[in-house]
Amino acid sequence: MNPIDTQVLALVxxxxxxxxxxxxxxxxxxxxxxxxxxxxxETQGVIVQYTTVVxxxxxxxxSGKIKALxxxxxxxxxxxxxxxxxxxxxxxxxxxxxxxxxxxxDFLVIVEGDSLEEISSFVSDKLASIDNVRSTATHFIxxxxxxxxxxxxxxxxxxxxxxxx
Amino acid sequence: xxxxxxxxxxxxxPSGIRKFFDLVIGAQDVISLGVGEPDFRTxxxxxxxxxxxxxxxxxxxxxNSGLLECREAIVDYLARRFxxxxxxxxxxxxxxxxxxxxxxxxxxxxxxxxEVIVPEPSxxxxxxxxxxxxxxxxxxxxxDTQFIPxxxxxxxxxxxxxxxxxxxxxxxxxxxTIPKDTLIQIGKLAREHDFWIITDxxxxxxxxxxxxQSVAALPNLKPSTILLNGFSKAFAxxxxxxxxxxxxxxxxSRATKIHQYSALCAPITAQYAAIEAVKNCAxxxxxxxxxxxxxxxxxxKRLNEIGLPTLLPEGAFYCFPDIxxxxxxxxxxxxxxxxxxxxxxxxxxVFGLGGEGHIRCCYATSLEELKEALSxxxxxxxxxx
Numbered sequence: 001m002n003p004i005d006t007q008v009l010a011l012v013x014x015x016x017x018x019x020x021x022x023x024x025x026x027x028x029x030x031x032x033x034x035x036x037x038x039x040x041x042e043t044q045g046v047i048v049q050y051t052t053v054v055x056x057x058x059x060x061x062x063s064g065k066i067k068a069l070x071x072x073x074x075x076x077x078x079x080x081x082x083x084x085x086x087x088x089x090x091x092x093x094x095x096x097x098x099x100x101x102x103x104x105x106d107f108l109v110i111v112e113g114d115s116l117e118e119i120s121s122f123v124s125d126k127l128a129s130i131d132n133v134r135s136t137a138t139h140f141i142x143x144x145x146x147x148x149x150x151x152x153x154x155x156x157x158x159x160x161x162x163x164x165x
Numbered sequence: 166x167x168x169x170x171x172x173x174x175x176x177x178x179p180s181g182i183r184k185f186f187d188l189v190i191g192a193q194d195v196i197s198l199g200v201g202e203p204d205f206r207t208x209x210x211x212x213x214x215x216x217x218x219x220x221x222x223x224x225x226x227x228x229n230s231g232l233l234e235c236r237e238a239i240v241d242y243l244a245r246r247f248x249x250x251x252x253x254x255x256x257x258x259x260x261x262x263x264x265x266x267x268x269x270x271x272x273x274x275x276x277x278x279x280e281v282i283v284p285e286p287s288x289x290x291x292x293x294x295x296x297x298x299x300x301x302x303x304x305x306x307x308x309d310t311q312f313i314p315x316x317x318x319x320x321x322x323x324x325x326x327x328x329x330x331x332x333x334x335x336x337x338x339x340x341x342t343i344p345k346d347t348l349i350q351i352g353k354l355a356r357e358h359d360f361w362i363i364t365d366x367x368x369x370x371x372x373x374x375x376x377x378q379s380v381a382a383l384p385n386l387k388p389s390t391i392l393l394n395g396f397s398k399a400f401a402x403x404x405x406x407x408x409x410x411x412x413x414x415x416x417x418s419r420a421t422k423i424h425q426y427s428a429l430c431a432p433i434t435a436q437y438a439a440i441e442a443v444k445n446c447a448x449x450x451x452x453x454x455x456x457x458x459x460x461x462x463x464x465x466k467r468l469n470e471i472g473l474p475t476l477l478p479e480g481a482f483y484c485f486p487d488i489x490x491x492x493x494x495x496x497x498x499x500x501x502x503x504x505x506x507x508x509x510x511x512x513x514x515v516f517g518l519g520g521e522g523h524i525r526c527c528y529a530t531s532l533e534e535l536k537e538a539l540s541x542x543x544x545x546x547x548x549x550x
Contacts, residue, residue, distance in 0.1 A: 011459070022532065025466050026459030162509055163186035163199035 001046070004029065008037045009046070016050035053150050065112045067096075068119050071137040072107040072127065082106065085132050094122045105137070116140070177293045181515025185499065189509045196538045198526040199509040201337065203401040203482070205456075208449040211400065211438045218437035227433050229425040230417075231259030231409070235436040239409060242443035247369065249381035249392060255414040258421050259431040263367045263395040263408040265424070267331075268294050270363060270391050270410055273419040275300040279328035284314035285517030286485075288337045288365070292517065300328065308519030311476060312339040312485065316350035323354065329361035329391075332380065335368040338516045338525040339485040340461075340478020345378045352386045363391045367408070368481040370399035370450050373458040375479070381411065388413055396435075398481070399450055400442045405435040457482050457529060464528040464535050471543045482529040485513065489522040491549050499524055505548065506541035 001009075004027060011023050020031040020038075027034075041047040056064030074085050082100055089109060090098045097110035109127070113119040119138070128136050144152045182199075189195060206212075230236060236253040243249045251257050260266040267290055275281070275298045283291050284305045292302045303322050307314050319330065330351065334343040343351075355362050364380040381392045395408030410420055424430075461477070465484050468475040473486040488498045495512035502508050502524075513523030528535060 007455075010455075018532075022463060022536075025463035026532075028462050028466075160197075160200050160202060160204070161186065162189040162195060162197040163182060163511065164201045 005037055005041065008034060009041060012038070012047070012050070016052075053147050053152075055144070055152050065114065066116060066119060067110065067112050067141040069139045069141065070109045070111060070123065070127065071105040071139075072109055073105045073134045073136075074107065075132040075134055077132060085130065088130060089127065092122070092126055094119070173297060177296055180289045182289060182511055185509070185511060185515075188500070188503065192503065192507065195503070195507045195509050196530070196534050196541065197509040198528070198530065198538055199511050200527050200529065202403040202529070203398060203453065204529045204531065205401040205453055207400065207402050207405070207438070208442075208446050210445060210449070211402070211442045214441035215434050215438035218434055223433055223437060225433060227430045227436060229421055229430055230257070231431055232433070232436050235259065235440050238440045238443050243411070247377060247379040247382055249379045249411070251411045252414075256417055257409055257411045258417050258424060259436060260408045260410060260424060261406045261428055261431060262397060263365060263393045264290055265428060266393045266395070266408050266410040267291065267363070267365070268298075269420045269423040269427075270393070270416070271295055271298040271300065272423055273416060274328055274361060278326060280324060280326040281328060282319060282322050282330040283517070284319075284330075284332065286312065286338055286513060286520035286523070287331070287517055288333055289515060291331045301326075303327070304518050306518035312336065312341045312519070313343055313347060314351065316347060316354060319351060320354055323358050323360075327358060327360045329363050330355065331363045331365065333365040335372055335478070335480025337368065337481055338483050338511070338513070338520070339476075340481045340483045341476070342372060342377075342479035345383075348378060348380055348383060352380070352383055352389065355389045356385065360389070361391055362386070362389055363393065365393045367393065367395050367398050369394065371454060371457060371482060372480040373454065373461065377480070391416060396439055396442060400446060401453065402435070402438070402442065405432070405438060407431055407435040407439050460528045460532060460535060463532070464526070464539070467539050468526075468542070471539065472546055473542070482527055484526050484528065485523045486526060487523055491546070493549075495521055495524055502542065502545050506545045508538050508541045508545075
């Protein structure tokens with residue numbers, strides 16, 4: 001990755017819908033170069049996906065997703081350590097983020113579902129039932145304040161004067 | 166007797182920016198490129214430290230020069246960031262923004278009839294403050310040298326009454342930055358003819374392509390230099406009103422005398438905030454700089470594409486498009502652009518000589534707004550044909 005790649009990445013990370021022209025003009029390169037850089041980053045798997053930060057509270061009632069953080073303690077396996085169990089967990093559709101962490105437990109698993117019941121049954125049927133899983137602790141998310149560096153909810157309006165020195 | 170107000174003051178017109186401001190207020194759906202401040206809020210770490218200081222009950226006056234802890238932090242920052250070295254005890258004074266610093270510095274050095282060279286177009290406060298301090302402004306039109314002051318032109322303006330030159334680089338309103346070689350030549354003149362260089366470096370952190378050269382860090386120039394800087398632009402702290410002046414002890418002690426009687430001390434909350442700003446916020450400043458730089462590149466390129474020749478400014482967050490080919494004066498252009506397309510810019514003539522024929526656009530506004538402004542300016546340009 002050269003510095004220009006990094007700069008392109010920073011701009012699309014902040015706004016995935018920014019046009020190639022706008023990226024190009026900000027970085028003083030051509031739109032074709034931007035397209036090529038993005039293609040390369042996609043091919044190399046640096047850019048895995050373009051996603052959206054959503055404020056579920058603004059969605060019509062009950063259409064929002066329910067999210068929970070689950071602390072999972074496991075018994076590492078001979079030879080494969082955490083890897084085999086991790087792969088098993090990560091593949092479930094309900095799992096949106098999955099990290100191996102230091103500290104009091106092993107995996108931080110973030111799951112999403114349409115209802116509390118869906119998540120509860122995922123935890124009991126799928127997660128806790130895996131052989132090497134010793135314990136789980138589920139924390140439902142009650143309110144989002146910030147996601148992916150973006151503050152969620154109303155920000156007070158800009159109060160600058162229209163013309164100033 | 167009461168109707169006889171200060172005669173000097175009555176000769177000074179109110180700021181041309183102010184007049185335009187009154188026109189913009191009340192207009193609907195206006196995109197303003199007329200602001201002179203960042204579109205970021207002060208980084209949270211800074212605000213949080215200020216709040217903490219309030220919780221701790223830090224609400225008193227400080228020493229006239231400012232908290233020693235704050236002066237030390239600023240002096241460390243200047244050395245680290247710009248290789249400018251000052252003694253926190255005797256060579257720095259904290260002020261209400263750079264504006265107060267300009268005022269008290271001029272009042273500290275000028276006697277009636279002393280001349281101050283001001284390369285123009287320039288920020289709007291220098292000329293009135295020189296006049297209020299009893300000095301005489303010698304304006305230099307820099308439009309023939311792409312708004313970079315020309316040492317030969319300066320040399321020709323020097324008389325035995327020349328007391329100082331005021332430099333602002335990166336410049337408000339043009340965004341141009343004075344190259345190091347030019348600064349060295351101006352410095353040579355200042356030493357030979359024994360006058361001050363008052364250098365307003367409030368946009369120093371907003372330098373995009375090369376690293377910033379402070380006048381105070383040039384060899385042998387520190388004794389001739391009065392360095393002005395502040396927190397408004399670099400740290401997005403316009404409303405906190407905190408600036409500072411650095412210079413030789415004999416200047417600082419005099420400026421402190423005026424400050425002591427007219428201002429007492431800079432606000433203590435802002436001083437605590439400033440300590441956090443200079444110590445721990447380099448990353449925030451870097452992020453803001455990157456963001457301005459991208460917007461500068463896009464905005465200036467597209468202004469040129471729609472037929473307004475614009476130099477790529479090296480710093481600050483202004484550009485200064487040339488509108489002469491439209492045949493309109495800068496005031497007509499700005500008024501009609503506001504009325505017909507609802508885009509506010511500042512007409513160049515308010516910034517003095519060489520400003521006519523240009524408009525000042527501030528690109529410290531969101532990319533979406535800049536693009537909308539560009540499309541409106543394009544429509545306006547088409548309507549002129």
